[in-house]
Amino acid sequence: MPEKIWIVDDDQSIRWVLQRALEKADMAIEAFEFASDLLKALHLANDKKKLPDAIVSDIRMPGMDGFELIKEIHKDYPDLPVIIMTAHSDMDSAMSAYESGAFEYLPKPFDINEAIELARRACASNKAPEKQSDEPISQQEIIGKSVAMQEMFRTIGRLSKSSISVLITGESGTGKELVAKALHNHSPRADRPFIAINTAAIPKDLLESELFGHEKGSFTGAQTQRKGRFEQANNGTLFLDEIGDMPSELQTRLLRVLADGEFYRVGGTQPVKVDVRIVAATHQNLEEHVKKGTFREDLFHRLNVIRVQIPPLRERGEDIILLLNHFLVQASKELETDQKTLSLDVIDYLQTLEWSGNVRQLENLSRWLTVMATGHEISFDDLPAELQKGEATNTNNWENLLFQYISQRLSRGDKRVLDDITPRFESIALDAALKKTGGRKKDAADLLGWGRNTLTRKLKEMKN
Numbered sequence: 001m002p003e004k005i006w007i008v009d010d011d012q013s014i015r016w017v018l019q020r021a022l023e024k025a026d027m028a029i030e031a032f033e034f035a036s037d038l039l040k041a042l043h044l045a046n047d048k049k050k051l052p053d054a055i056v057s058d059i060r061m062p063g064m065d066g067f068e069l070i071k072e073i074h075k076d077y078p079d080l081p082v083i084i085m086t087a088h089s090d091m092d093s094a095m096s097a098y099e100s101g102a103f104e105y106l107p108k109p110f111d112i113n114e115a116i117e118l119a120r121r122a123c124a125s126n127k128a129p130e131k132q133s134d135e136p137i138s139q140q141e142i143i144g145k146s147v148a149m150q151e152m153f154r155t156i157g158r159l160s161k162s163s164i165s166v167l168i169t170g171e172s173g174t175g176k177e178l179v180a181k182a183l184h185n186h187s188p189r190a191d192r193p194f195i196a197i198n199t200a201a202i203p204k205d206l207l208e209s210e211l212f213g214h215e216k217g218s219f220t221g222a223q224t225q226r227k228g229r230f231e232q233a234n235n236g237t238l239f240l241d242e243i244g245d246m247p248s249e250l251q252t253r254l255l256r257v258l259a260d261g262e263f264y265r266v267g268g269t270q271p272v273k274v275d276v277r278i279v280a281a282t283h284q285n286l287e288e289h290v291k292k293g294t295f296r297e298d299l300f301h302r303l304n305v306i307r308v309q310i311p312p313l314r315e316r317g318e319d320i321i322l323l324l325n326h327f328l329v330q331a332s333k334e335l336e337t338d339q340k341t342l343s344l345d346v347i348d349y350l351q352t353l354e355w356s357g358n359v360r361q362l363e364n365l366s367r368w369l370t371v372m373a374t375g376h377e378i379s380f381d382d383l384p385a386e387l388q389k390g391e392a393t394n395t396n397n398w399e400n401l402l403f404q405y406i407s408q409r410l411s412r413g414d415k416r417v418l419d420d421i422t423p424r425f426e427s428i429a430l431d432a433a434l435k436k437t438g439g440r441k442k443d444a445a446d447l448l449g450w451g452r453n454t455l456t457r458k459l460k461e462m463k464n
Helices: 012-024 035-044 066-076 091-099 112-124 147-158 176-185 204-212 248-260 286-292 297-303 317-334 344-350 358-372 397-411 418-437 441-448 452-463
Strands: 004-008 028-032 054-058 082-086 104-107 166-169 194-198 237-241 277-282 306-309
Touching: 004 012, 004 035, 012 028, 012 112, 028 035, 035 054, 035 066, 054 066, 054 112, 066 082, 082 112, 104 112, 104 147, 147 176, 147 306, 166 176, 176 194, 176 237, 176 277, 204 248, 248 297, 286 297, 317 344, 317 358, 418 441, 418 452, 441 452
Parallel strands: 004 028, 004 054, 054 082, 082 104, 166 277, 166 306, 194 237, 237 277
Antiparallel strands: none
16 A cells, blocks of 8 residues: 655645655655645544555645644644655754654755655654654754755754764864754753863863862862862763863773763762763764774774764855855844845855865854955955965865756756756867867867867757
8 A cells, every 4th residue: 555645835836746756656645735724634534544644744834834733733643744844954944843743854945855765754654753852942053955964953853852972073163062062952951051171172181170170189279179071061961072182091081981970080089970961073083093092992982872974064065155144144243244245256156165164164254254345245356365366176066066956956846957957068168178279179179079070060059
């Protein structure tokens, strides 16, 4: 028997595309324009065989919205999975969907294959739905509509009822502490302390006292008893940033705390009991450190229960302008000045850069442009000299942009996309080759790997 999916969205085109895609995947589909109509049909389907296996709902609809719909559905059918569609691909939207009780969320414009896969997973999970947190949402600063970021949002959502240890990995400047705070804010410990410490920024001799505290008189200058970060984070979350730089002797002490839940302050004789969730982060390859013997393997496995990988900005091309616009708004408020906007040529150019400093570099650029750009619209000449020189240009970025463009076309339901992409690609390549050779067709054909006749034929086709 085919899986039964009910769809509700006031946008007829969305309903049509999704219905056709799921029907092609051999699912039985019923579509509704309004949430109230779906609820009526649900109440009339008192026979369990007539109930849908899963529901796909938009958030913003006239009358009852998607969150209200989930609430009403789960009053009578708590095990019925609901996938929420949203056009807002940020952390708040993702967490709102999870915390309302949604099985999953599907960002618009959606990928057809992803929509089919989510629908199948929802149907399969009907007997064992995921339970989500009912905690209120806090304001988040994690933004991204790229596939990699959406997957990271889902991971955080799935961890929303857990206090399990998490290891966050990613390059410097990708926002590891923001992810750690999100994990804390959407955990059962959200109303308890979140304490952060950068283990690479504190001298080795002081790090032990910072972590575990000290007793009065335990060393020169210890004039009073001091609680360390573990005690400060009791019943909450301790974020250990740059854990890969922790000295080996402290790795041993940390392992003991994780295993026993207790430690001694420096100079202390009485054990201190704590209940702390550990979220660690590093930009280094800890597996390599384990192989080299500079990081304890048993500690690595204690920390690496769940791993959250933050993608570098160069792999999030579609997020660059989204983030920069967000930071420009923030900078204008912070500096109490008019908000600057990006010209089209600057938008195109910035998406070709490597961004070795990742999101932090982008945030710093927004402040620089807000102060230094002379006009309301930011032009190429307003960019810092190091960016104008193109030193950070990513020669492979065109492939990412092409991938994103084709994905968007396919998500819209376009077919035979190569019919128009391939001629345009060849036209651009031909123009570049002719420019390089000063219009000499034979030489241009050689550069492109074409015969002279092929080049002549292509030129005629392009003129027609």
